[in-house]
Amino acid sequence: MIERSDPAGERRLDLAARAAWLYYFKSRTQEQIATELNISRQIVQRLIALANSERLIRFQLIHPLAESIELADRLRDRFELIYCDVCLSESGSSEDIPSVATQATFYLENIIQQKAPLTIGMGSGGAMREVSRRLPPMDRPQHHCVSLMGNLTRDGRATHYDVVTRLAERLNAQCYPLPVPVVTNTIEEREVLQAQPGYGVLRSLVEEATLLIMGIGFWGPQATLYRDGFITAAETAQAMDAGGVGELLGCAISADGEIVDAAYHDRLTSFVRTQPADRPTTIVASGVYRAPAIRAALKGRLANSLITDENTARLVLSMD
Known part of the structure; x- marks a missing residue:
């Protein structure tokens, strides 16, 4: 120098x-x-x-996506992600699911373009429903779309987040929904359901899936599991008391990304989460309330990919 x-x-x-x-x-x-x-x-x-x-030169990217690219890079480094995409979001908005879903659609569309048979494990939620709506029609009968969690309440009512069926229709792909309660009334009931041949087929497909993609939930009065009738108010309160800040595929996780001791977990029918994630596992999410849950899942390595918006990305990074 x-x-x-x-x-x-x-x-x-x-x-x-x-x-x-x-x-x-x-x-x-x-x-x-x-x-x-x-x-x-x-x-x-x-x-x-x-x-x-001598560092006399400083480069500056002059483009509306400059900050989004920087935020994605920081998230990728902070949580050692294999993929991260941050899209523009409306100024001051607390949630921007349409923008995030559009970005996730581009991501998924690029993957689905391949002609070799592909198995995709799909979570549920509002963001994933929007992704399935936005995906352009394609003819991919060789692909498999398999649900990662149930779609029924304990009294038999179906959720309106029927993501895997919508996606399979758009792709003309083979569809494997999981038509069981998200949480059963008893352990014995869960064991009976999981002993059925159909459940075994889905388990095998999930194990061979090359991509898992899902939304993420948060805890509180507006928690999706509670609001849509999958768990009771008492079960919600107990999961929060146990330290739950996020919900991934129905499972309550702590701020450190550990699975908490929630009372309903032994009656949960969704497929087991691998920790750390052993394949591309992507969270598609947006919002103030979901930011702690996103950070928890990434910190606990329950997911290794993220698609979100600028506002949410800043919140996640600020929590450190």
């Missing part, structure tokens, strides 16, 4: 700054710079290299 107190060094830095300005900002060729500064082309090359080594 050149000492600023060295007059010769200062003059060389001044010349390097001029050469770099002409090269990067005025788009001059090295030959043009050599002529303009009355030096050789080889010296121009050395001056530009010096400007970089």
